[in-house]
Amino acid sequence: MTTRPDRDLRDAFHRVADSTSPLPIDDDLWQRGHTARRRGQAFAVAAVLALVVSVGGVATLVTGTDREARTASTEVVEGGAVPSSIVDIPDDLAVTTDLAVGQGSAAFISSSGDPVVITATDGLPHRLDLPGWDQAPIALALSSDGRTIAYQDASAESGTYLTTVDLETGRSVRVFSDDSQRLLVNELSWSPDGRWLAWVATTQDGLLALLGRVDTSEGRPRQVRLPSGAVDVAVADDGSALVGLGGGGLLMADPDRGAVSVFSGPGVGAGAFSPDGRHVALRSSATQTSYTWDTDADELLEHPFPEDTLAAVDVRPLGWMDDQRQVLLAQDLRGGYSGELVVTTPTVDDTSTWRRSVGRVDRDIADSLTIAVDLLPDLDGTSSQQLTYDFDGPERDISWIIGLGVAAAIAVLMGLRWLWRRFG
Amino acid sequence: MTTADRDGFDEFVAARSAALSRTAYLLTGDHHLAQDLLQAALMQAVKHWRRIHTSPEAYVRRAMYHQNISWWRRRRITETSLLSYDGAVPAPDTDLRLTLDQALARLTPKQRTVLVLRFYEDLTEVETARALGLSTSTVKSTTRQSLARLRTLAPELAELIGADA
Incomplete structure (x- = not known):
């Protein structure tokens, strides 16, 4: 219930009010009010425009054609391709538990120690939840056709196990088991046709080295002893293997025989067999030349890099496009070990090839990278041919851009509202 | 806005400015502040004149009440404790x-x-x-x-x- 104020107080208020003279009103009040109204309308229009620009800007960032803003998920390449830029995964990339991700174009061990496969048709990276994967740096290799990966399975506390995973079905197969000891697998390597898997391993004490091979279509793996210091291996379609020794030298091992020395000398190691089995692209360090082992002639072939191109690079062969053209990963010692893909031939002649910057590789993943060389197209003879595909990198997290755009729009509107109230 | 609008506003000001002045003075207790308050309220009325379909005086008074408190809110941070x-x-x-x-x-x-x-x-x-x-x-x-x-x-x-x- 409301209470009426005291009558005397009301009279007192009226007496005070009545003693007040009428206040002067500016003659131009109407005009000023009219101008203020127009200014207010202008502010309203500006506010709408600011909102439109903000939203439009966000939309442009989200859907624009800028290569940084595009997402790889929008790109699909028929038949698949090797990405022109292979980079480490972001820390927040989700783990993929379904291993049937599809044909891969590249595989590597991320800087966080996770196995990663980039799928061939969309260029997307997948952090795989491989059974028995150990975070310690262990071996991972993608076959030349991109359909199978092999890795060292450390699910048991002891023993040595190698497993392959069919990336199209997700089916995994343990292709090698040695329950007696835990070997350190230095390298896994596929034959060009993806039939043979080879590895070099050493015992925990480092005193014994082993060369292992398995025909994955038939099973029956076998290992042979090697001199200590075996660090890398290449395997041919017929099961022959070339082993590189850390101290220098190459060993050749036929499928059913032990290894014999074929080359003595520092600076080269085993890389990748050509499909016809005649040549083996070799590793080399701090060099301006690529080296190839000719198995028929037992001869070391050289292909010096063209002048003013690469200098003092580490070379690791990734495979062969055909019987003549090998794909190398060259890491520039002066450039902080960032890598680039190079296509070249064993020697320099009238039909030789040398192309650099075929692709770029993040230095953090270069040492473990394997690619599906079968996805590289046949050369058409032109220097402008793109051998890799620009998928524009991994999908970009744009939620922060949207949030920033909305926040900017709100800030602009709040600012205009304040100005309107202050001066309107 | 038309000439009729302006004429209507002028008539309103002429008829009610004295009464509005008294309220403005009581609200502020100061002639200068009262003048500012009344002018600000009338400016508001001009800007929305065409949309004031009921009583312009009620609109102006309400504008003065709110404006006065609004000014106080802006000033109070510097006011001396009562x-x-x-x-x-x-x-x-x-x-x-x-x-x-x-x-x-x-x-x-x-x-x-x-x-x-x-x-x-x-x-x-x-x-x-x-x-x-x-x-x-x-x-x-x-x-x-x-x-x-x-x-x-x-x-x-x-x-x-x-x-x-």
Whole structure:
């Protein structure tokens, strides 16, 4: 219930009010009010425009054609391709538990120690939840056709196990088991046709080295002893293997025989067999030349890099496009070990090839990278041919851009509202 | 806006500016502030003249109430604490107008506005609450506190205010 104020107080208020003279009103009040109204309308229009620009800007960032803003998920390449830029995964990339991700174009061990496969048709990276994967740096290799990966399975506390995973079905197969000891697998390597898997391993004490091979279509793996210091291996379609020794030298091992020395000398190691089995692209360090082992002639072939191109690079062969053209990963010692893909031939002649910057590789993943060389197209003879595909990198997290755009729009509107109230 | 609009506004100002001036003065207690307050409220009315379909005077008064409190909110951060002014006004003026005027000057704009609406504009507590955008209980408590302060500041007004107010 409301209470009426005291009558005397009301009279007192009226007496005070009545003693007040009428206040002067500016003659131009109407005009000023009219101008203020127009200014207010202008502010309203500006506010709408600011909102439109903000939203439009966000939309442009989200859907624009800028290569940084595009997402790889929008790109699909028929038949698949090797990405022109292979980079480490972001820390927040989700783990993929379904291993049937599809044909891969590249595989590597991320800087966080996770196995990663980039799928061939969309260029997307997948952090795989491989059974028995150990975070310690262990071996991972993608076959030349991109359909199978092999890795060292450390699910048991002891023993040595190698497993392959069919990336199209997700089916995994343990292709090698040695329950007696835990070997350190230095390298896994596929034959060009993806039939043979080879590895070099050493015992925990480092005193014994082993060369292992398995025909994955038939099973029956076998290992042979090697001199200590075996660090890398290449395997041919017929099961022959070339082993590189850390101290220098190459060993050749036929499928059913032990290894014999074929080359003595520092600076080269085993890389990748050509499909016809005649040549083996070799590793080399701090060099301006690529080296190839000719198995028929037992001869070391050289292909010096063209002048003013690469200098003092580490070379690791990734495979062969055909019987003549090998794909190398060259890491520039002066450039902080960032890598680039190079296509070249064993020697320099009238039909030789040398192309650099075929692709770029993040230095953090270069040492473990394997690619599906079968996805590289046949050369058409032109220097402008793109051998890799620009998928524009991994999908970009744009939620922060949207949030920033909305926040900017709100800030602009709040600012205009304040100005309107202050001066309107 | 048309000439008719302007003529209508001029007629309204000519007819009601005196009454509006009184309210503006009571709300502010200062001629200059009152003039600013009235002009600001009339400016608001000009900007929305075509949309004022009911009483322009009610619109202008409401604009003054809100503008006065709005100005107070902007100024209050620099205002001196009221506690230091809670002593009685020295040398009481026998003129009632001056005494009430001086006492009102010691109230906050919110307290002053509530009293003007209740005792001068003769609005009920509900109407006052609606006009100022406050709750009825806030209007009640503000009225009670304001009158108590008036009694403290100007004891000679106690008879006018009444013990129950």
